Amino acid sequence: MKLDLVIKDCTLPGLNGRYDVGVREGVIQEIGRELSGEVEYRADGRLLVPGMGDMHVHLDSALTLGKPRFNQSGTLLEGIEIWGEYKRTMTKEDVKRRAIRAVEWMLVQGVTMIRTHADVTDHSLTGLRALLELKEELKGFVDLQVTAFPQDGILTDKVNVELLEKAVEMGADNVGMIPHNEMTREDGVRSISIAFELAQKYDRGVDGHVDETDDPNSRFLEVVAAETIRRRMTGKVSAGHVTAMHSYNGAYADKLIRLLRRAGVNVVVNPAVNLHLQGRYDTYPKRRGLARVRELLAAGVNVALGNDCVMDPWYPLGRGDILQSLFLAMHGAHLTSYQDVVGALGLVTYNAAKVFGLKKYGIEKGNPADLVLFDARHPLEVVRDQPTRMLVVKGGKVVARGEPERYELLAPERKEISFSPSFP
Ligand SMILES: [Zn+2]
Structure with a gap:
């Protein structure tokens, strides 16, 4: 079955590993690996949660x-x-x-x-x-x-x-x-x-x-x-x-x-x-x-x-x-x-x-595709950092997107600064 939208390589709350989330006609159709769709978005391990x-x-x-x-x-x-x-x-x-x-x-x-x-x-x-x-x-x-x-x-x-x-x-x-x-x-x-x-x-x-x-x-x-x-x-x-x-x-x-x-x-x-x-x-x-x-x-x-x-x-x-x-x-x-x-x-x-009062909610097959992708890979990062919302999906449509925050330290040493530590 052809999917309309696939968000590839996501971290999902409460699950180990990375998954692709596939959407068709506004509904989450598949959660798996190696999915392909008309429009694909690479999450690169970022956390996807329901709207x-x-x-x-x-x-x-x-x-x-x-x-x-x-x-x-x-x-x-x-x-x-x-x-x-x-x-x-x-x-x-x-x-x-x-x-x-x-x-x-x-x-x-x-x-x-x-x-x-x-x-x-x-x-x-x-x-x-x-x-x-x-x-x-x-x-x-x-x-x-x-x-x-x-x-x-x-x-x-x-x-x-x-x-x-x-x-x-x-x-x-x-x-x-x-x-x-x-x-x-x-x-x-x-x-x-x-x-x-x-x-x-x-x-x-x-x-x-x-x-x-x-x-x-x-x-x-x-x-x-x-x-x-x-x-x-x-x-x-x-x-x-x-x-x-x-x-x-x-x-x-x-x-x-x-x-x-x-x-x-x-x-x-x-x-x-x-x-x-x-x-x-x-x-x-x-x-x-x-x-x-x-x-x-x-x-x-x-x-x-x-x-x-x-x-x-x-x-x-x-x-x-x-x-x-x-x-x-x-x-x-x-x-x-x-x-x-x-x-x-x-x-x-x-x-x-x-x-x-929603009966169908959450990242599961058959639920409406209302989704948010954070520029973060762990729930702790999300609440600590309130990071960029990279993608907002409503009813299967991408309705908003954001660019990650970027800071560069210039002295004493020039380097890009990220606020994401690694977690235990
Ligand atoms: Zn009030």
Whole structure:
């Protein structure tokens, strides 16, 4: 059988030796040796992994940094205020232009699955319209899921419930929530029920912003887990941020983590943004404000990552590289044993695919050919160095390529410098 594309001589995660990966009609057809195809690419032993995923990003606010002003306090709440001013003025074209640029950055860096939030407390639903259009326009190049995100709360304004339902009717993939931003604890709990109710009514997933605060009394995640169990929605529910978990006492955190495991709720952590936003009300010591990733993983909870923001009112930095988030998560959560380091790519590949709800994922015969080739030969090199993405393949098509970084030392001795040591 003639293959369309063969990536020759790859290192594959978890396998010894080198393999050729052959693709036909968008699907991985063969993994073997001496394969030949219409187009061939020599990997020369470089590491090939399945397309990566960013499971929490706000594309509607991407690249609005400084407009109309910069966030001086570095808090979530000042960010929400600034965004509130910006969103009154934005147009669909403006959102699309910025979002496309952010998606391009993500795609060339190997992200082929993106779950974005669209603020649906803007009465015109401009951001949602823009991102739903983008989802269609980018089909085949990147998989986009859009979560209807009630940024200002579901019960803080009586039109917000209607806007949320309208967003779902318009085609949002997931129903969002932000219980810690509702006026009272009771409203927070009720807002969670409303989100689940809508998700069940329209057969969608639930993807909440939950407990994004350093307040240890913010305990909405347990309510999300309980709703998931009672409504039998295991696997369809994700909770983003969950930073209050950092500040819970050990006994409560243990109870909660067991409950999450039972409920099968995915946890999505956004290390760059939450290391930046959290701890802002602390004197020293300042809390890191990250969910307990190590403990969650050890308990068998699915944890994936998101960039959350790319240069917006909440975060001044970012270039859409999910490997930057992985690098920070590993530091923030002490995921730095040798096993942790070599297994870390799982958070942005297989764990992300689980959040995304993909049934067929990974470098196996019969799976979609969504692939990333790194300029690295070992998983440790990938997370340490965040190397060039040499090739990004989506649905069997090469959609991006990169050139390896090159440095030359000129003195005292002229030579090319590589950052790749040899490993044991
Ligand atoms: Zn977010």
